[in-house]
Amino acid sequence: MSYPSNLKIVDCTLRDGGYYVGWDFDSTLVESYLKALSACRIDILEIGFRTFLNNGFYGAYAYTTDKFLEGLNIPKNINLAVMINAKEIINNHSSLEHSIKKLFQPQVNSKVEIVRIAFTFKETSETIDIANILLGLGYKVILNLMQIDLIDDKSLLKTLDLISSLESLECLYFADSFGNLDQKKIKRIVKSIRQFWQGSLGFHAHDNKGLAFANSLSAIEEGVDYIDGTILGMGRGAGNTKTENLVIELSKDNQKFFPDALFQLVSDDFTKLKEKYEWGPSIYYHLSAIDGIHPTYIQELMTEKRYDNEHILSAINFLRNEEAPVFSLENLSRAISGLSSSKPGLWNAKNHFQDKDVLIIGPGPKLKKYINEINEIIESNDVKVLCLNTNSIINHDMVDAYVTCHEMRIVIESDEYVKLNKAIIMPKERIPKFLRNTLNNVNIYDYGLEVKRNEFSYNDNGCTLDSSLSLAYAIAVASAGGAKRILLAGIDGYEKSDPRFEEVERVLKIYNNKDEAIPLVSITPTLYSLDTNSVFNPELFN
Numbered sequence: 001m002s003y004p005s006n007l008k009i010v011d012c013t014l015r016d017g018g019y020y021v022g023w024d025f026d027s028t029l030v031e032s033y034l035k036a037l038s039a040c041r042i043d044i045l046e047i048g049f050r051t052f053l054n055n056g057f058y059g060a061y062a063y064t065t066d067k068f069l070e071g072l073n074i075p076k077n078i079n080l081a082v083m084i085n086a087k088e089i090i091n092n093h094s095s096l097e098h099s100i101k102k103l104f105q106p107q108v109n110s111k112v113e114i115v116r117i118a119f120t121f122k123e124t125s126e127t128i129d130i131a132n133i134l135l136g137l138g139y140k141v142i143l144n145l146m147q148i149d150l151i152d153d154k155s156l157l158k159t160l161d162l163i164s165s166l167e168s169l170e171c172l173y174f175a176d177s178f179g180n181l182d183q184k185k186i187k188r189i190v191k192s193i194r195q196f197w198q199g200s201l202g203f204h205a206h207d208n209k210g211l212a213f214a215n216s217l218s219a220i221e222e223g224v225d226y227i228d229g230t231i232l233g234m235g236r237g238a239g240n241t242k243t244e245n246l247v248i249e250l251s252k253d254n255q256k257f258f259p260d261a262l263f264q265l266v267s268d269d270f271t272k273l274k275e276k277y278e279w280g281p282s283i284y285y286h287l288s289a290i291d292g293i294h295p296t297y298i299q300e301l302m303t304e305k306r307y308d309n310e311h312i313l314s315a316i317n318f319l320r321n322e323e324a325p326v327f328s329l330e331n332l333s334r335a336i337s338g339l340s341s342s343k344p345g346l347w348n349a350k351n352h353f354q355d356k357d358v359l360i361i362g363p364g365p366k367l368k369k370y371i372n373e374i375n376e377i378i379e380s381n382d383v384k385v386l387c388l389n390t391n392s393i394i395n396h397d398m399v400d401a402y403v404t405c406h407e408m409r410i411v412i413e414s415d416e417y418v419k420l421n422k423a424i425i426m427p428k429e430r431i432p433k434f435l436r437n438t439l440n441n442v443n444i445y446d447y448g449l450e451v452k453r454n455e456f457s458y459n460d461n462g463c464t465l466d467s468s469l470s471l472a473y474a475i476a477v478a479s480a481g482g483a484k485r486i487l488l489a490g491i492d493g494y495e496k497s498d499p500r501f502e503e504v505e506r507v508l509k510i511y512n513n514k515d516e517a518i519p520l521v522s523i524t525p526t527l528y529s530l531d532t533n534s535v536f537n538p539e540l541f542n
Contacts, residue, residue, distance in 0.1 A: 012046035017234035024059025038075030039261035081114035107138030179208025180289035202226030208289035237295025345448035352481035364492030493527030
């Protein structure tokens, strides 16, 4: 297809890519970036946000103040834009006009020419007021309608009717906030919007399903006038359409763009950033797109190296059921714990292990090395054995009960529970609905679990823990059951450089600091700060 000569490319790398670097870009990189975009002849550079954020350290491109911009060598052939979030302005506990005028001086005194306002359809009325204030200050205004796929036809009509009241608007954008649009949906959306809006139209793609570039081309084919991109797709979550791909494609019909100017910037500076921060499509972003989960949840989970695949999938499953189109730290915390409530379990652990040694079997490699000695200990002593999750190294005949509390582990091992014919201690609340019939005939001891920071407490029917670690859960079960001593085998420990090592250490420390803590003794080698003894010590049970 041929592309329209009046199509404008908006590069928003420093704004959208800022989610990975805290908007604190290296000045040398920015200098190279500005020169490259100028040589490439990109139309508009969205250089950052304007915000009131004050709850942490953010770099200059979160604020992009006029004073800061005066210190940058902005090429004269580039129009400069910044973005504001309507929600932040509306919730600023001040009048809209006062809030806007705290952020913006009259345009004649600023290098910024364009202000893009990100809003949802529920914020349309206030967004129109914000736009009018900015227009009065002399700025061009772009409206960026987010979460377009959540808007029904009636709400879209009402939104467009309000927007049409603006006397002057540079462009109306629709954003694929969850990255779940496809070419068919884009065609339908553009057709719906064009029934009521004849002004300039723009599209901002996210790459959750790997469709950002294809969707951008589809939007151009449907007649949008503005299209967004970022260098190497750098942007929140899975990222965006790659600016370099856009200009390469468009330059076939439009000699205005010069893609060669971007190649060194892409292959050098931004390739190093991508290797470090690893943005781009993944199965997790794909799932978030399908389920309408805000991509920042996935970005946060993937950035925190202590969360493995099970944690991430479990959190996604939780967020799917919660409906999470808006990001919040509270929701993220609940998703990580995997619990939407804290009902006590139906099983009473009281006296279950009264005055007996409880041996907790973990999955570490040292278990296999010392399995013969461990088997002899179990056969020769009055010890109760709890096994963390299913474990093929220890014979199931040696195990009194299996212990699990992680939702994704329950999903993965559900078939094994049916075959084991053993008691399974778990919080029933964490069993996904689709598995409950499958586990109907499994002997489940329902011991409740709530996750709360810096907590380690337990009672007859459940516990409150700092983390949903199966080890912590098993220790709580043994403690509530009145164990005399808790022995650990196969609890080798992650490498000390692994963030998960710190998580386990923290939980163990919280428990050991309790006055009523039962002695924890590792009888195989461990990296954790635990008292140790040896499987070879003949006095271990004397």
